[in-house]
Amino acid sequence: MSATKDYSNNVNPTWCPGCGHFSILRAxxxxxxxxxxxxxxxxxxxxxxxxxxxxxxxxxxxxHGIHGRSLPIAQGIKLxxxxxxxxxxxxxxxxxxxxxxxxxxxxxRNIDMTYVVMNNQVYGLTKGHTSPLSxxxxxxxxxPYGAIDSPIRPGILTLSSGATFFAQGFSAFQExxxxxxxxxxxxKGFSLVNVFSPxxxxxxxxxxxxxxxxxxxxxxxxxxxxxxxxxxFNTLLNTNGLCTGLVYQRVDSExxxxxxxxxxxxxxxxxxxxxxxxxxxxx
Ligand code: SF4
Ligand code: MG
Numbered sequence: 001m002s003a004t005k006d007y008s009n010n011v012n013p014t015w016c017p018g019c020g021h022f023s024i025l026r027a028x029x030x031x032x033x034x035x036x037x038x039x040x041x042x043x044x045x046x047x048x049x050x051x052x053x054x055x056x057x058x059x060x061x062x063x064h065g066i067h068g069r070s071l072p073i074a075q076g077i078k079l080x081x082x083x084x085x086x087x088x089x090x091x092x093x094x095x096x097x098x099x100x101x102x103x104x105x106x107x108x109r110n111i112d113m114t115y116v117v118m119n120n121q122v123y124g125l126t127k128g129h130t131s132p133l134s135x136x137x138x139x140x141x142x143x144p145y146g147a148i149d150s151p152i153r154p155g156i157l158t159l160s161s162g163a164t165f166f167a168q169g170f171s172a173f174q175e176x177x178x179x180x181x182x183x184x185x186x187x188k189g190f191s192l193v194n195v196f197s198p199x200x201x202x203x204x205x206x207x208x209x210x211x212x213x214x215x216x217x218x219x220x221x222x223x224x225x226x227x228x229x230x231x232x233f234n235t236l237l238n239t240n241g242l243c244t245g246l247v248y249q250r251v252d253s254e255x256x257x258x259x260x261x262x263x264x265x266x267x268x269x270x271x272x273x274x275x276x277x278x279x280x281x282x283x
Contacts, residue, residue, distance in 0.1 A: 004033045007042070009059040015050060020171030020197030020208075024118055025057055027174055028087065031181040032060070035085075042085050045074040047099060049091035050125045050199070051118035068099025071106040071115065078113045080271060085185060086113040092133040093123045096152050100132075107161040107190055114184045114191045117154065120199035121206050128202030138205060154194045155236040155247060159229065164250040165191035165257075166232070168243060170215055171198065172208050176244060183246060188257050196244075211242075218245030227251050 007029040015021050032042055042060035046052040048067035055062035061084075065073045074088035095103050095117045106115065121133045122140070129142040133154065137146035158166045165187040169177035177195065184191035196215070198208050216239050218224045224245075225231055232248035251257060271279075 002033045002036050002039075004029045006039060007032045007059050009057065011057055013053065013057050015053070016199075016201045018198075018200040019050070019124075020120060020195070020199070021051060021054065021118055023171035023174050023177065024089070024116060024195055024197055025054055027169075027177040027181055028054075028089075028116070029058070030174075030178045031185065032085075034178070035182060035185060037085050037185075041083060043074070043077050043087070045070045045077065045086065045088040047090035047094040048125070049094050049123070050120075051089055051091040051094065051197075052125075054089050054118070068094050068097070068102060070094065071099065071102040074113055074115075075106060075109065075111050078111055082112070087116060087185070088113065089116040089118060091124070091131070092117060092119040092121060092154075093131040096132045096154060096157075100152075103192075104157075104161045107158060107163045107192065110162075110164055110189045112188055112190070114181070114187075114193065116181070116184075117192065117194045118197045119154070119194055120197050120203055121151075122199050122203045124199045124202050128199075135205070140202070153236070153241050154192075155241050156233065158192050158194075159232060159236070159248055163192060163248065164189040166248045167191070167193050167246045168241075169193060169195045170211055170244050171195060172212065173217075173244060176217070176219065180244075180246065183249075186257065187249060189250075214242045216243040218243050218247065 039060050044055040044058040044062045046055040047070040055064050070088040070090045074086050078086045123129050123131050129140045130147045132152045134147045139146050167180045169180045184193050196211050226246040226249050
């Protein structure tokens, strides 16, 4: 039986004290422990940004990729070895600016892996400028009169791209976040989890306190049906996207998490050690 500490290495996170990302890291480690995923079968892939450091703090296989490219790398890893549990992570800028097209196409491909968006509605690592998820009017050094562009709505965008699993969490609600990540990993297809993860240094608007007052917890609504796509769209529109819990999961006629039936999922790209060495020597 594995313990949460088994997925933690000796590297001290350099995140600012109070950063929401600590909770996401911990939630992922707890989820891996409860699912008893062998460390050698878990791969954490990250992009660039404060969020990108997450893979370096996991005691598992990891890959710290380039900006906005965690998903192509993660999909390649999963396709080359389907026995692995692959969890990609990245910030809102990573996933919805430079990496946006990868996000949309990964959703369409529906490869069996999880993507955790560590969403603080700002670029933290590069000192606090607007991201595509910043609200209109958000004042930063680069937008002293407030952001003028409408923010991307991650939930609406994800569902309209054909997502089979979309959930949202909040760094301050860790137990709920653990349960969401467990469901996401268990989903047989591409699962996207958007986590509201406050940046305590550069976002003084979307704070822990602000989210506590805004967020609607879908799990508290016994009538909410996460398998109803129309209902999921309505909920996202009615709450302005400010809800947590399992928003939507496509299931088959018997209520099971739909199996990954895309053509890519049927490919077996596992390569032999001999072939791997041949490819490496070619470089
Ligand atoms: Fe977290 Fe913001 Fe600090 Fe980055 S700058 S570590 S996102 S609090
Ligand atoms: Mg960000």
